[in-house]
Amino acid sequence: MRKVDYLVIGAGIAGMSAAARLARHGSVVVCEAEDAPGVHASGRSAAFAHFDMDAPLVRALTAASIPLLEEPAAKRHPALFIALEGQEGAFDRVEAGYRKWQPGVRRLSADEARDLVPVLRAGEGGIIGALLDDKGRKLDAHAMLEGHRHSLIAAGSEVATRASVSALRHDGSHWIADTAGQSYAAKVIVNAAGAWVDEIAGLAGVAPIGIRPLRRTVITFDVPADLDVSPWPFTKTVGPGFYIEPEGRGRLLACPMDEHYSEPCDAQPEEEDVALAAWRVEEATTLTITRLASKWAGLRSFAPDRLPVCGFDPAATGFFWLAGQGGFGLQTSPAMALAAEALAISAQWPEELSGVGVTREMLARERLIPTRG
Numbered sequence: 001m002r003k004v005d006y007l008v009i010g011a012g013i014a015g016m017s018a019a020a021r022l023a024r025h026g027s028v029v030v031c032e033a034e035d036a037p038g039v040h041a042s043g044r045s046a047a048f049a050h051f052d053m054d055a056p057l058v059r060a061l062t063a064a065s066i067p068l069l070e071e072p073a074a075k076r077h078p079a080l081f082i083a084l085e086g087q088e089g090a091f092d093r094v095e096a097g098y099r100k101w102q103p104g105v106r107r108l109s110a111d112e113a114r115d116l117v118p119v120l121r122a123g124e125g126g127i128i129g130a131l132l133d134d135k136g137r138k139l140d141a142h143a144m145l146e147g148h149r150h151s152l153i154a155a156g157s158e159v160a161t162r163a164s165v166s167a168l169r170h171d172g173s174h175w176i177a178d179t180a181g182q183s184y185a186a187k188v189i190v191n192a193a194g195a196w197v198d199e200i201a202g203l204a205g206v207a208p209i210g211i212r213p214l215r216r217t218v219i220t221f222d223v224p225a226d227l228d229v230s231p232w233p234f235t236k237t238v239g240p241g242f243y244i245e246p247e248g249r250g251r252l253l254a255c256p257m258d259e260h261y262s263e264p265c266d267a268q269p270e271e272e273d274v275a276l277a278a279w280r281v282e283e284a285t286t287l288t289i290t291r292l293a294s295k296w297a298g299l300r301s302f303a304p305d306r307l308p309v310c311g312f313d314p315a316a317t318g319f320f321w322l323a324g325q326g327g328f329g330l331q332t333s334p335a336m337a338l339a340a341e342a343l344a345i346s347a348q349w350p351e352e353l354s355g356v357g358v359t360r361e362m363l364a365r366e367r368l369i370p371t372r373g
């Protein structure tokens, strides 16, 4: 039996970013079922930070995170929100979401938008205008995870891979967690298992939060050799549609913004979603996708109110939730890690969070009823 102060379950961005902070206050082991960090949602994301998020809380967490997202984990890259014919009304929603945090965004005409992304189609069903955020951030999930792993190791803590937590019990003072090779005794368990958080709660006899893993699909494909797409903005429709994002000089990533309920699993792309991604891009642009370079799917996990959950369970001593990172887990991870640190060690609420109006109650598990005693 190995004693640690904090046992973090899950080496995705949530678990790794919180663990790196907690390692300043005590010994931490991150148990990860896979053979490396970031195998699930965190390694399958489009990895872009912007403010076109529905929930004000997510925008506030993003605003708190952006100053903490530094190179090489984050690089300035523009984002373009395009309205296709019929999506006029959605502009106001996106602009209103931006106004508070980044008033510098500007509206572009269809022609100005096509100067930036020349393949956008004009005319029937095509682009009618756009909103440009020239302060977006292209994130590098691998660099983010590696940065946290290095901080963790430098502080004397560690990540245990191929260490699926298979049993959890409380012995009156500690949580006892079993993995195949090692058992741990920890005062605090941080449940950062992404799509699996309710399974972890089940092992511990703790009431679930009702997490909903939703599958999302990505394709990548090469563009004609005479196009250099690297300066193109991350380009997203303001309503239902798709987004595209450059992957170097000659390749684009595309996503149809699909959401399909899935059990927690190693998500795989369904052919119809792959076809939908290609079709939506071809409809709105002059591109023809003849061959895919790659395709994948990942699970975005949402709490019932689609807001993140961070804090101790009210009915289970030492059981800490870090869950529901949805489609914003990378871009909000610096702020969420600060929140997790403050709540787990009972420190003062960070100014970075109070400054943007985020309170601990907004993130608390208690807001999701019912809880079981």
Ligand SMILES: Cc1cc2nc3c(=O)[nH]c(=O)nc-3n(C[C@H](O)[C@H](O)[C@H](O)COP(=O)(O)OP(=O)(O)OC[C@H]3O[C@@H](n4cnc5c(N)ncnc54)[C@H](O)[C@@H]3O)c2cc1C
Residues within 6 Å of the ligand: 009, 010, 011, 012, 013, 014, 015, 031, 032, 033, 034, 037, 038, 039, 040, 041, 042, 043, 044, 045, 046, 047, 048, 049, 163, 164, 165, 166, 192, 193, 194, 195, 196, 200, 216, 217, 218, 255, 297, 298, 299, 300, 301, 323, 324, 325, 326, 327, 328, 329, 330, 331, 332
């Ligand atoms: C296609 C797609 C596009 C996205 N685009 C963006 C974007 O542009 N910007 C953004 O900010 N976010 C984006 N996201 C969302 C982001 O990827 C997630 O919010 C984030 O990665 C969630 O991190 P996590 O650590 O909670 O989960 P995960 O990365 O899934 O990590 C959970 C970990 O827990 C481990 N685990 C589970 N059970 C156990 C167990 N019993 N024992 C040990 N370990 C266990 C798993 O193996 C996994 O590694 C996107 C997601 C997808 C799928």
